[in-house]
Amino acid sequence: MQITAYGSAGEVTGSNSYIQTDDGTGFLIDFGLFQGSPAIEAANYAPIEFDPSKLAFVILTHAHIDHSGRLPMLVKGGFRGPIYLSYPTRDLLEALLIDSAEIQLEESDPLYTEEDVWKTLALTYPVAFNDPINHGDIAISFHQSGHLLGSAFVKLRLEEKTITFSGDVGRYRNNFYPDPAPIGPTDIVVSESTYGNSFHRKKIDAYHELLETVIEKFRQGQTIIIPAFSVGRTTEILHGLRQLAEQTGRLNELDQIPTYLDSPLGLKALEIYRERQDYLSASFDEKYLSGPNVHLLQDPGESYSLDKKTHPKLIISSGGMAQGGHITHHLEAFLPHETTTVIFVGFQAEETVGRAILEGLPVIIGERPVEVQAEIIPISGFSGHGDRDDLSEWIATGSPQRILLGHGEPEVLIDWQAYLASQGYQVDILTRSEAITL
Numbered sequence: 001m002q003i004t005a006y007g008s009a010g011e012v013t014g015s016n017s018y019i020q021t022d023d024g025t026g027f028l029i030d031f032g033l034f035q036g037s038p039a040i041e042a043a044n045y046a047p048i049e050f051d052p053s054k055l056a057f058v059i060l061t062h063a064h065i066d067h068s069g070r071l072p073m074l075v076k077g078g079f080r081g082p083i084y085l086s087y088p089t090r091d092l093l094e095a096l097l098i099d100s101a102e103i104q105l106e107e108s109d110p111l112y113t114e115e116d117v118w119k120t121l122a123l124t125y126p127v128a129f130n131d132p133i134n135h136g137d138i139a140i141s142f143h144q145s146g147h148l149l150g151s152a153f154v155k156l157r158l159e160e161k162t163i164t165f166s167g168d169v170g171r172y173r174n175n176f177y178p179d180p181a182p183i184g185p186t187d188i189v190v191s192e193s194t195y196g197n198s199f200h201r202k203k204i205d206a207y208h209e210l211l212e213t214v215i216e217k218f219r220q221g222q223t224i225i226i227p228a229f230s231v232g233r234t235t236e237i238l239h240g241l242r243q244l245a246e247q248t249g250r251l252n253e254l255d256q257i258p259t260y261l262d263s264p265l266g267l268k269a270l271e272i273y274r275e276r277q278d279y280l281s282a283s284f285d286e287k288y289l290s291g292p293n294v295h296l297l298q299d300p301g302e303s304y305s306l307d308k309k310t311h312p313k314l315i316i317s318s319g320g321m322a323q324g325g326h327i328t329h330h331l332e333a334f335l336p337h338e339t340t341t342v343i344f345v346g347f348q349a350e351e352t353v354g355r356a357i358l359e360g361l362p363v364i365i366g367e368r369p370v371e372v373q374a375e376i377i378p379i380s381g382f383s384g385h386g387d388r389d390d391l392s393e394w395i396a397t398g399s400p401q402r403i404l405l406g407h408g409e410p411e412v413l414i415d416w417q418a419y420l421a422s423q424g425y426q427v428d429i430l431t432r433s434e435a436i437t438l
């Protein structure tokens with residue numbers, strides 16, 4: 001068989017691995033949007049490198065849009081086979097793709113419509129974790145990867161080989177998502193590499209800093225704004241703050257802070273997390289998703305009226321890099337005031353509004369310059385991706401004879417390859433559009 005990465009090779013978005021078996025069957029693992037600068041996103045508009053109508057099936061590792069966001073384009077291209085995925089991924093996918101189609105509508109050249117999304121969702125075929133299914137001669141199983149609700153790594157058995165695709169791998173001992181499951185026997189691992197050359201601080205330390213900062217700034221009379229990625233992150237931040245506050249005897253202090261969750265997609269995701277909590281870690285408790293002073297904003301009018309209120313409060317709003325979503329009007333309203341604190345809990349890519357705020361560059365929101373008098377505080381350590389230690393720990397549970405690396409920046413891939421080679425593995429880096437024979 002041959003594997004070709006048509007995306008997420010030497011980069012971190014656009015996940016897309018095409019496999020062609022010796023008998024000519026073609027299938028795909030993930031088909032995500034390229035995200036980032038306009039040059040990177042141009043790849044979304046390039047012709048698809050294979051004929052979607054000839055694909056036997058598609059496997060989706062998890063719902064994040066850089067893994068799932070181009071699936072409707074396959075259906076537009078004639079794909080009619082099943083899309084295998086986990087149950088929570090199916091639920092999150094619906095929310096994410098509908099949202100993506102709505103964003104597309106604002107583009108001059110939409111990639112797909114809501115109708116294409118519904119045709120795509122009709123092809124989904126949810127499967128349980130650790131329970132192999134067969135598609136022809138190919139056995140497929142999904143296993144907990146601990147990165148997002150329902151996120152999976154996938155094991156395939158075909159042509160007398162076992163191949164494991166990592167999807168995105170989460171962090172061990174993180175208190176919210178379960179640990180990645182052990183790989184078990186495998187010949188080949190195709191692994192993500194996002195943080196293959198770096199180390200995260202402990203997530204619990206990040207939460208201690210966040211809780212302390214939020215309580216202190218509220219005491220000083222500040223409006224605190226946390227831009228957060230809608231799916232997963234808004235739920236996780238609320239849960240993590242309230243859980244730690246209870247454990248450290250500070251829940252009374254946190255309960256004094258009017259807290260607003262302002263993200264329509266984030267609230268949909270929160271409900272799915274509640275419904276599918278069996279897929280979360282044992283320390284998840286839905287009681288931390290609500291509180292006497294926690295307000296889930298359902299109505300866009302409430303979101304805008306918040307901007308006129310001067311009382312100290314906490315706003316957790318999407319999107320994470322302040323490029324779009326409700327966060328933009330909150331920032332426009334509150335950034336010019338010294339009574340505002342903005343806390344960044346996620347990575348801010350180059351050329352985003354979030355990055356400009358973080359670096360003290362001129363801030364333009366909706367073509368309007370915005371003065372920044374607010375205090376800006378980045379807090380690191382919340383990443384949903386494993387670092388080098390996590391990825392190494394996970395790979396060691398499989399003892400593969402060969403490792404293929406994708407989903408990483410070029411310099412990270414080289415470092416990570418060298419490290420794994422020093423551990424005795426045979427390691428190759430995937431190059432976009434170059435087939436590798438397995």
Ligand SMILES: [Zn+2]
Pocket residue numbers: 062064067147148168
């Ligand atoms: Zn992901």
